[in-house]
Amino acid sequence: MREQPGVSHGLRRRDLLKATTAGLGLGALGGLPGPAWAAGTPWADRPASKVDRLNFVVWTYGDIYSKISRKFNDDWGIPVDSTISSFNDHPTKLMTMYAGNETIDVSQSSPFSLPNFISQGLVEPLDDLPGAKEYLADLTESARQVAVYDGKLVGLPYFSTVWVWNYYSDMMEKAKLEPFKTYDEFMEQCRKVKKDKIAEYPVAWVAGVGLEQLPGTWYQMTWNRGGVFFDKAGNHQLGPGSIARETLKWWVQTFTEQLADPESLKAQFTTSAKAFGAGKNLYRGPNHHYGLNIANDPAQSPIAGKVKVLGSPGDGRTIGDSHVYFLCTANRDKAWAWKLLQYLGGRTKDGQYSQAINLARDAMLGSGYKSVMTSNVITEGWKPWGDPQKILEIWDKATYVGEICNSIYKPWHFPWTDRLNIEVQKALTGQITADKCCDNLIAAIKEVQRG
Structure with missing residues (x-):
């Protein structure tokens, strides 16, 4: 996790946990120097830094996290640890880990929790990261309303x-x-x-x-x-x-x-x-x-x-609504945490929106990306369970x-x-x-x- 000048790592987390209304939002996280990134295709490039493992803290949903962890390890040779709670228990579990100075590379949030996580200093803005602008351009309006906070991109879509x-x-x-x-x-x-x-x-x-x-x-x-x-x-x-x-x-x-x-x-x-x-x-x-x-x-x-x-x-x-994954300020390495975040909420090494496509095809979850929502992954993939056209018509009337x-x-x-x-x-x-x-x-x- 990056330090603010004159503030110790542990003290900052404890203070932020107590100071929900202290105004320590995204402004407190900006303006920090970024790591040196490899040039080329953002999702396919290996960061210059090294880590021996990564982790994410999420709520349970089938076996999607074991699958994506295996894929990440197969592609990059880095194991991924996971902490998985129920949906309702997730916010408390995440905040407890954060307050305890535990390393958290990537986590997850409903739209109901994200503003609170931001105000307490957990969320790293993504705007300066390679490929972030391309993700932003492909967001659906629903996903944008959650993933962009105070003018900054703060998350990538889990589902809509x-x-x-x-x-x-x-x-x-x-x-x-x-x-x-x-x-x-x-x-x-x-x-x-x-x-x-x-x-x-x-x-x-x-x-x-x-x-x-x-x-x-x-x-x-x-x-x-x-x-x-x-x-x-x-x-x-x-x-x-x-x-x-x-x-x-x-x-x-x-x-x-x-x-x-x-x-x-x-x-x-x-x-x-x-x-x-x-x-x-x-x-x-x-x-x-x-x-x-x-x-x-x-x-x-x-x-x-x-x-x-x-x-x-x-x-x-x-x-x-849309739910998102975010890069946690308590990460061990920003470049590798961004890589893991993309596997959960963006593109994998092959350039595919693997997680979004699998969730749409296997679990009927909507995507936060326009390119996925207009693809046959939705228009054909949802037919075993319902009428995709009817659902998309309802989608157009959603606020x-x-x-x-x-x-x-x-x-x-x-x-x-x-x-x-x-x-x-x-x-x-x-x-x-x-x-x-x-x-x-x-x-x-x-x-x-x-x-």
């Missing part, structure tokens, strides 16, 4: 996603219905399906505790109805009569009338997709598009091939989640989201009213801002 609805086509036919076009129609259909004993719980929500699981469901439906959580000036939009509050009242009603599967309260994105594959619900959503690769996988779902994608009501507006809930740029977003999860689950389970929930969240804003 949009929020969609799913429905079980056989149950839809049995009920003699067509996919809903309004929220009133949604409620009518769910009541009919329950009354006719076609499904005990017609809808499965993603309402499990997390940074973007339960919150994302509320964000998406609020945005689709024309609302936001905070305006551009940062003022909350949760008061009486607000769209967010009225949306929550509607959402609570699905539980009150026992239309919503109670298991929804435990469901993350993947677990909800697996549960929907049992064929017990008519609708699932709104949630990440790539759940189709589970719900329509014959090896994982009894109703594979019968789960269809559906856009949101009205004008179809929805939300999307970055930070536009709906811009508190993600604030250091207090984490503790406030913790409260949001608690209060909303209380409302969904009937312990408090939606009005009380929103009042509590408004009060919590001032509490977390005070620290």
Whole structure:
């Protein structure tokens, strides 16, 4: 890790960990001399420096990290160590390692965590690195909104996603219905399906505790109805009569009338997709598009091939986000850390976007690169799980989640989201009213801002 003048390595990390709001953002990391780079094709050149190993700190997702580590070792002869946590545990694990002065070459972030990581000094800007400008030019708008912070490129894409609805086509036919076009129609259909004993719980929500699981469901439906959580000036939009509050009242009603599967309260994105594959619900959503690769996988779902994608009501507006990999300031060697970062979020030695292509083809994850999103990796590769054209149409109507809930740029977003999860689950389970929930969240804003 590069030192700031007059600041010791360990002291800087400890101080930054405590000083979330101290303003030590990207400016504190800039203006430092860079290493000497080999000339030529950036992703194919071997750095002049030497390391005996590298590492990354990420959250778990299948076996993608063992594969990319093997490829890196095969190409460069350097082993890669990994620290892998669950998605929800990742931010805490990463910050604990950083505060403990451990070496971290590359790590990973959701858009909900990245501003916090930047403010605490973990993130190395990439603009001056070889090939960075080419990556920047190929970013999708969604990826750019996350990977570019305060005018600087700070990450390379892991994946992108949009929020969609799913429905079980056989149950839809049995009920003699067509996919809903309004929220009133949604409620009518769910009541009919329950009354006719076609499904005990017609809808499965993603309402499990997390940074973007339960919150994302509320964000998406609020945005689709024309609302936001905070305006551009940062003022909350949760008061009486607000769209967010009225949306929550509607959402609570699905539980009150026992239309919503109670298991929804435990469901993350993947677990909800697996549960929907049992064929017990008519609708699932709104949630990440790539759940189709589970719900329509014959090896994982009894109703594979019968789960269809559906856009949101009205004008179809929805939300999307991109997750990124970043070069950590605690790296052992900037040149080699950049090389590893590219294997995760950019090009491999052969010049291919190997990780992005594999994730799109094998896991239905969207890419943060325009060249990948417009390739047959998407238009053909997604066909086993869903209708690529339909999904891409929904993609075109997606707005970055930070536009709906811009508190993600604030250091207090984490503790406030913790409260949001608690209060909303209380409302969904009937312990408090939606009005009380929103009042509590408004009060919590001032509490977390005070620290």
